[in-house]
Amino acid sequence: xxxxxxxxxxxxxxxxxxxxxxxxxxxxxxxxxxxxxxxxxxxxxxxxxxxxxxxxxxxxxxxxxxxxxxxxxxxxxxxxxxxxxxxxxxxxxxxxxxxxxxxxxxxxxxxxxxxxxxxxxxxxxxxxxxxxxxxxxxxxxxxxxxxxxxxxxxxxxxxxxxxxxxxxxxxxxxxxxxxxxxxxxxxxxxxxxxxxxxxxxxxxxxxxxxxxxxxxxxxxxxxxxxxxxxxxxxxxxxxxxxxxxxxxxxxxxxxxxxxxxxxxx
Numbered sequence: 084x085x086x087x088x089x090x091x092x093x094x095x096x097x098x099x100x101x102x103x104x105x106x107x108x109x110x111x112x113x114x115x116x117x118x119x120x121x122x123x124x125x126x127x128x129x130x131x132x133x134x135x136x137x138x139x140x141x142x143x144x145x146x147x148x149x150x151x152x153x154x155x156x157x158x159x160x161x162x163x164x165x166x167x168x169x170x171x172x173x174x175x176x177x178x179x180x181x182x183x184x185x186x187x188x189x190x191x192x193x194x195x196x197x198x199x200x201x202x203x204x205x206x207x208x209x210x211x212x213x214x215x216x217x218x219x220x221x222x223x224x225x226x227x228x229x230x231x232x233x234x235x236x237x238x239x240x241x242x243x244x245x246x247x248x249x250x251x252x253x254x255x256x257x258x259x260x261x262x263x264x265x266x267x268x269x270x271x272x273x274x275x276x277x278x279x280x281x282x283x284x285x286x287x288x289x290x291x292x293x294x295x296x297x298x299x300x301x302x303x304x305x306x307x308x309x310x311x312x313x314x315x316x317x318x319x320x321x322x323x324x325x326x327x328x329x330x331x332x333x334x335x336x337x338x339x340x341x342x343x344x345x346x347x348x
Contacts (some may be wrong), residue, residue, distance in 0.1 A: 085323055086126060086128040087128070088119070088129070089113040089132055090137075091116065092132065092133065100318065103316050104319060131307075135344070137306040138344040142343045146329065147327045147341070149284045149340060150282050150304045150339060156302060157169050159279060160279070165295045165298035166298070169218070169220075170217075170219075172213060176202065177205055177213070179201070183219050183221070184197065184218075185218070186301075187215070193206065196218075224247070225248065225291065227290055227291045228290035230288055231268075231286065233287055233321065235283050236276050236281060238269065238273075238276075239314075239317040239318070239321055240313040240314040240317035241265070241313060242258045243260045243311070257312065267291075268289060275299065284305050284321050285302055285305060285321075286302065286305050288300035305318070306322060327340075
């Protein structure tokens with residue numbers, strides 16, 4: 084039986100995932116700090132919470148988390164980007180004179196991914212040094228953005244999450260998507276998954292760029308990704324696939340394994 088390890092932060096998403104895990108017959112543990120219980124060592128487990136927290140807990144339990152590398156998005160063919168994207172530094176972003184989308188390259192939320200101009204609004208050097216890796220992208224207008232949880236190259240569950248930059252949640256808390264929109268999203272994702280390699284466990288955000296067509300918004304680590312209207316039971320499958328004992332890593336999975344976080348103290 085697998086164990087779902089939750090962070091101390093009581094978010095709505097963590098509550099949803101806890102309920103799904105209980106229904107699936109999993110054990111669930113919500114930790115009170117950054118130390119993993121020793122009795123979980125060697126046991127099948129999956130983590131869900133903030134990205135860095137998940138990495139820290141996995142490292143203590145000798146678990147490898149699977150995810151796309153920092154250069155996966157900018158390395159995509161142009162037909163799947165449909166805009167200029169590159170890995171750069173926060174120092175360069177601070178000097179950029181025209182509007183540019185900037186987000187942390189490692190997926191951690193050191194600051195919000197957004198369009199910045201002339202460095203205004205970016206964290207000061209005292210908070211994050213100029214050498215901090217970031218993704219810089221040409222600003223575009225997304226008509227629709229869809230979250231896709233993917234396991235072993237197959238879509239498990241999807242949900243819209245934004246329309247024209249606004250949250251796509253309805254007043255009744257549902258995440259509506261028309262049949263035509265869902266069909267278009269599925270068709271594009273199928274083409275993407277047939278064209279490029281992806282991590283065995285990953286969240287791919289895809290969307291429709293105004294005047295350009297469907298493209299990849301970004302990739303996200305499954306253990307830190309928001310649920311939106313996705314099926315939490317399906318998310319559990321993706322989380323489980325992406326949490327592998329390091330001693331059992333095969334050559335394929337090892338390519339996607341996140342570097343181990345060093346724990347001080």
